[in-house]
Amino acid sequence: xxxxxxxxxxxxxxxxxxxxxxxxxxxxxxxxxxxxxxxxxxxxxxxxxxxxxxxxxxxxxxxxxxxxxxxxxxxxxxxxxxxxxxxxxxxxxxxxxxxxxxxxxxxxxxxxxxxxxxxxxxxxxxxxxxxxxxxxxxxxxxxxxxxxxxxxxxxxxxxxxxxxxxxxxxxx
Amino acid sequence: xxxxxxxxxxxxxxxxxxxxxxxxxxxxxxxxxxxxxxxxxxxxxxxxxxxxxxxxxxxxxxxxxxxxxxxxxxxxxxxxxxxxxxxxxxxxxxxxxxxxxxxxxxxxxxxxxxxxxxxxxxxxxxxxxxxxxxxxxxxxxxxxxxxxxxxxxxxxxxxxxxxxxxxxxxxxxxxxxxxxxxxxxxxxxxxxxxxxxxxxxxxxxxxxxxxxxxxxxxxxxxxxxxxxxxxxxxxxxxxxxxxxxxxxxxxxxxxxxxxxxxxxxxxxxxxxxxxxxxxxxxxxxxxxxxxxxxxxxxxxxxxxxxxxxxxxxxxxxxxxxxxxxxxxxxxxxxxxxxxxxxxxxxxxxxxxxxxxxxxxxxxxxxxxxxxxxxxxxxxxxxxxxxxxxxxxxxxxxxxxxxxxxxxxxxxxxxxxxxxxxxxxxxxxxxxxxxxxx
Numbered sequence: 001x002x003x004x005x006x007x008x009x010x011x012x013x014x015x016x017x018x019x020x021x022x023x024x025x026x027x028x029x030x031x032x033x034x035x036x037x038x039x040x041x042x043x044x045x046x047x048x049x050x051x052x053x054x055x056x057x058x059x060x061x062x063x064x065x066x067x068x069x070x071x072x073x074x075x076x077x078x079x080x081x082x083x084x085x086x087x088x089x090x091x092x093x094x095x096x097x098x099x100x101x102x103x104x105x106x107x108x109x110x111x112x113x114x115x116x117x118x119x120x121x122x123x124x125x126x127x128x129x130x131x132x133x134x135x136x137x138x139x140x141x142x143x144x145x146x147x148x149x150x151x152x153x154x155x156x157x158x159x160x161x162x163x164x165x166x167x168x169x170x171x172x
Numbered sequence: 173x174x175x176x177x178x179x180x181x182x183x184x185x186x187x188x189x190x191x192x193x194x195x196x197x198x199x200x201x202x203x204x205x206x207x208x209x210x211x212x213x214x215x216x217x218x219x220x221x222x223x224x225x226x227x228x229x230x231x232x233x234x235x236x237x238x239x240x241x242x243x244x245x246x247x248x249x250x251x252x253x254x255x256x257x258x259x260x261x262x263x264x265x266x267x268x269x270x271x272x273x274x275x276x277x278x279x280x281x282x283x284x285x286x287x288x289x290x291x292x293x294x295x296x297x298x299x300x301x302x303x304x305x306x307x308x309x310x311x312x313x314x315x316x317x318x319x320x321x322x323x324x325x326x327x328x329x330x331x332x333x334x335x336x337x338x339x340x341x342x343x344x345x346x347x348x349x350x351x352x353x354x355x356x357x358x359x360x361x362x363x364x365x366x367x368x369x370x371x372x373x374x375x376x377x378x379x380x381x382x383x384x385x386x387x388x389x390x391x392x393x394x395x396x397x398x399x400x401x402x403x404x405x406x407x408x409x410x411x412x413x414x415x416x417x418x419x420x421x422x423x424x425x426x427x428x429x430x431x432x433x434x435x436x437x438x439x440x441x442x443x444x445x446x447x448x449x450x451x452x453x454x455x456x457x458x459x460x461x462x463x464x465x466x467x468x469x470x471x472x473x474x475x476x477x478x479x480x481x482x483x484x485x486x487x488x489x490x491x492x493x494x495x496x497x498x499x500x501x502x503x504x505x506x507x508x509x510x511x512x513x514x515x516x517x518x519x520x521x522x523x524x525x526x527x528x529x530x531x532x533x534x535x536x537x538x539x540x541x542x543x544x545x546x547x548x549x550x551x552x553x554x555x556x557x558x559x560x561x562x563x564x565x566x567x568x569x570x571x572x573x574x575x576x577x578x579x580x581x582x583x584x585x586x587x588x589x590x591x592x593x594x595x596x597x598x599x600x601x602x603x604x605x606x607x608x609x
Binding site for chain 1: 174175253262263264265266267268270271296302303304305306307339341342343344345346347358359360361362363364365379420421422423424428429430460464494496498502507510511514517518520
């Protein structure tokens with residue numbers, strides 16, 4: 001548990017200079033470096049789309065633990081992935097509150113619209129689809145998260161508009 | 173952005189600054205913010221804890237443990253640093269109250285964290301949000317940075333001799349991390365597997381130091397107690413259940429939303445008056461009163477006060493304040509299956525009764541719901557669930573077992589209606605899933 005003393009800034013890095021700087025700071029915020037692990041994994045995934053071998057290797061080095069340790073932790077958390085998702089990851093909640101307000105129908109609607117199923121990616125790489133557990137928007141159900149953005153009180157028609165807006169973003 | 177609702181019978185304390193722009197520090201100060209913490213600095217730890225005890229505030233995460241009592245368990249002298257840990261890993265299905273707190277009143281969370289720190293003699297606090305709440309982390313991080321800039325955090329806060337640091341972060345998707353010891357593991361950069369208790373966190377917690385862990389709503393309530401006075405706060409609620417709480421109404425109510433009501437407020441009245449009754453005037457079939465882990469109540473069981481003791485007496489739990497309303501279109505076998513599918517997905521796999529129990533419950537309920545079940549499957553569901561109870565290190569096993577037992581007990585006929593390939597009168601069948609059984 002003792003804090004190892006690694007030089008900051010850490011170099012060379014596979015991450016952007018901004019993220020690398022953020023990581024340099026993140027490991028100093030906690031009483032032990034390892035506490036930065038879960039946030040670092042999520043930030044790394046946000047930047048490169050998934051946790052690649054090289055990302056895992058660098059994070060392990062930055063914290064001073066083994067790659068196996070990192071993989072052991074990341075496999076626990078459902079938001080972390082080691083394969084790319086779509087540019088826009090559509091996460092449809094079907095847990096009880098959303099289910100009662102049409103969450104499953106919304107998921108089926110997305111499956112038809114996007115032509116993909118759970119944890120699949122569209123051939124153009126723009127969308128991926130996921131059926132997820134409760135996302136904390138129960139009173140505004142059915143709710144969907146696209147990457148980190150919440151969309152509440154959806155209907156199939158409203159969902160189409162949401163998907164269209166992201167398609168337009170992808171074409172920009 | 174989530175829509176805010178209101179009703180004349182609400183008593184707005186924790187939600188008093190919702191929709192007021194209080195995420196901006198200057199606005200928070202205008203609205204009387206950061207006054208309670210100054211009072212707490214002047215009066216000292218013994219006074220803070222006495223006030224917290226007098227307020228009758230009980231933990232809003234679900235267990236309902238008296239907050240002042242919890243704080244008083246932290247030893248005064250400790251060789252290791254003490255910590256405050258705010259549990260914003262809101263993940264209990266049906267619950268979305270902390271979502272609004274982080275969105276509308278992040279400084280109340282910071283102020284409550286500092287007061288908790290002063291009470292126990294901690295110099296550092298952590299605010300842990302669930303991974304899905306990334307946009308709320310940004311709001312929280314800005315609020316923390318603004319508080320540092322004003323000298324409310326860091327060295328010599330508010331010009332006193334006290335130092336206090338706050339760090340916020342998110343998880344990365346795991347219901348289990350909402351359990352306090354799993355939360356500490358996650359914050360230490362590990363898998364969110366719970367720890368064996370005792371020792372309790374108040375003695376050996378984060379990094380081995382004494383730690384107070386409170387739900388985000390509990391912490392956000394703390395500054396209000398010192399604003400309005402502990403006795404006054406206690407008076408708002410019912411006996412031994414001080415103050416108000418945020419109730420998240422979801423499902424088939426006409427006006428879903430998060431309402432703040434006094435502890436002990438009548439559940440039936442919440443559904444029929446505050447939330448406008450059942451949508452389209454349909455009959456009520458059942459209510460899950462406090463998040464998915466709390467045993468379901470029948471329509472004739474809901475004329476009760478919403479506090480920890482009264483809901484407990486009715487055979488369920490107040491839980492996390494997630495009131496899920498079900499009308500007569502719901503297939504209870506389907507609903508039970510969806511509930512258990514969640515717990516099966518979220519079980520960390522450490523304790524065998526939970527890991528195997530949730531898996532077998534999901535398989536059996538899938539078969540029953542598909543119309544391929546036998547009479548003994550129904551008994552088996554109950555038998556399995558009853559044998560999970562109290563046999564796991566953390567409450568996740570109980571959280572899966574308790575609602576399951578209630579579904580079978582209270583809706584047995586509906587389970588039997590699914591036998592012999594009879595078509596389910598309500599929901600669609602998930603027959604393809606059966607192939608995986």
